[in-house]
Amino acid sequence: MxxxxxxxxxxxxxxxxxxxxxxxxxxxxxxxxxxxxxxxxxxxxxxxxxxxxxxxxxxxxxxxxxxxxxxxxxxxxxxxxxxxxxxxxxxxxxxxxxxxxxxxxxxxxxxxxxxxxxxxxxxxxxxxxxxxxxxxxxxxxxxxxxxxxxxxxxxxxxxxxxxxxxxxxxxxxxxxxxxxxxxxxxxxxxxxAALDGFTLSNDDARKFGDLAGVAVDTITSVNDKSFRENILFTHAGLSGPATLQASLHWNDGDEVKFNLVPEQNALDWFLTRKKAGNKTLVKNLLSELIPSRLAERFMEILFAPNDPIHSMPLAQVPDQPLKDLSEMLHSWTIVPAGTVGYNKAEVTRxxxxxxxxxxxxxxxxxxxxxxxxxxxxxxxxxxxxxxxxxxxxxxxxxxxxx
Ligand SMILES: Cc1cc2nc3c(=O)[nH]c(=O)nc-3n(C[C@H](O)[C@H](O)[C@H](O)COP(=O)(O)OP(=O)(O)OC[C@H]3O[C@@H](n4cnc5c(N)ncnc54)[C@H](O)[C@@H]3O)c2cc1C
Structure with a gap:
């Protein structure tokens, strides 16, 4: 040299x-x-x-x-x-x-x-x-x-x-x-670590930890930034492009919010069908909006096992549970435990x-x-x-x- x-x-x-x-x-x-x-x-x-x-x-x-x-x-x-x-x-x-x-x-x-x-x-x-x-x-x-x-x-x-x-x-x-x-x-x-997946809190990991492979189109928001892309449930927590984008703007303790039905107003969608006398179970209708495994999980989280909504045709379901469900679909919120780390992250912030x-x-x-x-x-x-x-x-x- x-x-x-x-x-x-x-x-x-x-x-x-x-x-x-x-x-x-x-x-x-x-x-x-x-x-x-x-x-x-x-x-x-x-x-x-x-x-x-x-x-x-x-x-x-x-x-x-x-x-x-x-x-x-x-x-x-x-x-x-x-x-x-x-x-x-x-x-x-x-x-x-x-x-x-x-x-x-x-x-x-x-x-x-x-x-x-x-x-x-x-x-x-x-x-x-x-x-x-x-x-x-x-x-x-x-x-x-x-x-x-x-x-x-x-x-x-x-x-x-x-x-x-x-x-x-x-x-x-x-x-x-x-x-x-x-x-x-x-x-x-x-x-x-940034442009990285999120790990879930113990509570969220118990609720969603077995959904690996489920992908959902979303608007994902963190602080003042929003991204219209997919999220993907993984064994480690959440990944997919929208999650990676959010991780760049995320600091410990920040909430991350997901609109899981970005194309339409979920409540209007349910109420229109209810008004038309639709007899389908809510769980099955929900599967038309989001993947069925996630639909089932949201029904379990929002409604007790003995809640009549599980066996009621949509036409008979009161408006309030539909409002609760729609709110969850449009603003499902988590506080990640962290990001996966440098072994997987695409970049260093x-x-x-x-x-x-x-x-x-x-x-x-x-x-x-x-x-x-x-x-x-x-x-x-x-x-x-x-x-x-x-x-x-x-x-x-x-x-x-x-
Ligand atoms: C899985 C993955 C996918 C990605 N995909 C994209 C993409 O599609 N588009 C995009 O825009 N960005 C992407 N990125 C990010 C992008 O790759 C990086 O931001 C970019 O490569 C950074 O370039 P750089 O030259 O600054 O650093 P690097 O490409 O990291 O280069 C640094 C170099 O320094 C060398 N070096 C480090 N330490 C030492 C040392 N101690 N002694 C001697 N040499 C050393 C390394 O060997 C390396 O060759 C991706 C990143 C990852 C991890």
Whole structure:
């Protein structure tokens, strides 16, 4: 190893993209990663098809202690620019829903794209490389940092930390980026697993713990955010896209509310049928609105075993129990016990405090030449391609100022 203009720590999406763009500007670039394989998180993303961007990506789709921080980078690198690159490599892709762009074939296409861009830019990539010590070299603007690794030492003018968050440690995620930030005196916003499933309280686990596999279309709300997507009951608690979205905005003790019949007013639906003399049991009618296993469970929870509603035709059921049932359908509320954790979570919320960084360049305000990009920064996207768009945009902002 030797001296480079730029050393990038982490060969994930942000690191490789930044490397290729810096290399194309004529800079010498070395990327270091402890993994055996490049872009492991890309490979498992989007169910193996990588949801590589979202056409609707805007600052509103990101969670951060400073919601304004991501504006500049996102504005300067649009989803269309990444799509142009995808087209350059003739990668077939499609929109699944809500602006989400997926590869038709495999996420490997995106790793190959990044690698080809790095090759074209003359970037060196060193895998299975562990860095042990990073130190500042005082007094030389061109040689500011020294990195000690198991493969020798290297120096550089600019050091870019792109080591991601804590999610999925088994494919190489570590908190090294936070440690480096702390070493140089930068503040960290506390981290937590996000875009993750919820675990249930003991009480809810007793009531709903055996419904694994049941999926329901919902509007799921937490704090001031709502998501119109599915939830899925699992052995661990709740998952599915709406749950994952809600977890990003959830803090311990917050309620999560589910409208399980988002398309219509359940009470009107029951009363119209009651007025028409419908003789079906409520439980069976309820199964037309929500999956039958959940319908049965709600009937058991709301009404005692000897309640006549269990055997009464709808036409004879008083309005009040129908009101109670409808209220439960439109605002079923839980207080999750927690989230499942980093072994399953798609991202890490929190990270390097954006107050420490320039929003134009991602450079540390305290330590010239030190940059943080991608998921290690306290900017976390919703589910749906927003996190990769942040990886590309923050990498691009950084690369153009190296
Ligand atoms: C299951 C799953 C599915 C996802 N699907 C999507 C999706 O479809 N769309 C989307 O937008 N986002 C998705 N995400 C989120 C997205 O993958 C990440 O936000 C994004 O990859 C972050 O990129 P990054 O380059 O900042 O970090 P990473 O991709 O995590 O890269 C960090 C790199 O640093 C290396 N590293 C870490 N610690 C060390 C160390 N101590 N020494 C040396 N190297 C180290 C790692 O090996 C890794 O290569 C998904 C995440 C998961 C877990």
């Amino acid at each position: 030797n001296h480079y203009d730029v050393i990038i720590l982490g060969a994930g999406g942000a690191g490789m993209f930044c490397a290729s763009r810096a290399g194309k500007r004529g800079l010498s670039v070395l990327v270091l990663d402890h993994s055996k394989k490049l872009g492991q998180k890309i490979l498992i993303s989007g169910g193996g098809r990588c949801n590589f961007t979202n056409l609707g990506a805007s600052p509103n789709n990101y969670y951060s202690s400073n919601p304004h921080f991501c504006k500049s980078a996102l504005a300067r690198y649009s989803p269309w620019e990444f799509i142009e690159l995808v087209n350059k490599y003739e990668i077939a892709f499609h929109e699944k829903k809500l602006g989400q762009q997926f590869c038709d074939g495999s996420a490997q296409n995106i790793v190959d794209l990044l690698l080809a861009e790095c090759d074209e830019a003359g970037v060196e990539i060193s895998l299975e490389t562990r860095f042990s010590n990073i130190s500042l070299i005082n007094g030389d603007e061109n040689k500011r940092f020294q990195i000690e690794t198991n493969r020798g030492n290297a120096t550089c003018r600019s050091l870019v930390v792109a080591t991601g968050g804590l999610s999925i440690p088994k494919i190489g995620a570590t908190g090294i980026g936070y440690e480096i930030a702390k070493q140089f005196g930068l503040k960290i916003i506390p981290t937590r 929190g990270g390097v405090d954006t107050d420490e960084l320039s929003s134009k360049t991602m450079e540390s305000k305290k330590v010239p030449g030190l940059f943080f990009i991608g998921e290690v920064v306290d900017v976390t996207g919703w589910l749906g391609g927003y996190n990769f768009q942040w990886a590309w945009a923050s990498a691009s902002a950084c690369a153009s100022s190296l």
